[in-house]
Amino acid sequence: MHPDVKRWRQLQSLERLDRELEIMRLIPTPTCCDAAKHYPAVTFQVADVEGRRPTRGYWHAHMSESLARRYAVGPDGSVWLSAMPEAKFCPFCGAPLPEMVLKEPIPKTVSVVLDGGYYCSTCKERLYSCMCDPPASAFEPKGRAETPPR
């Protein structure tokens, strides 16, 4: 392989890594204390999507994959994280988790999945190579709107 091509591929994968970190940071986490900001033990996840709009989300308390396989089992026997109860408080400082509302309008850069989990409708890529903003980033804490009200 030509050294320029090799270098270009390296840069491309570094860029992708940067974007992957940025995507992780776009997923809402509690901002009540430094521990919650640094260790994402609780994140906001999208539960339902209707048409092109995520309609409902919930605060998800993460557990290890092996525990999830044992405990978070849905009615069909598959691992089903949304079967877990919603988190209500920050596990580090005990502050109540904020009520989250949809950004209005939803940013056009947010990934929307309409086919049940194969392709992203925003960029038309397969989900594993989609680099759009995560669906959960369409939500923000109530009363702390980043987008000015219309």
Ligand SMILES: [Zn+2]
């Ligand atoms: Zn906290």
Ligand SMILES: [Zn+2]
């Ligand atoms: Zn996408």
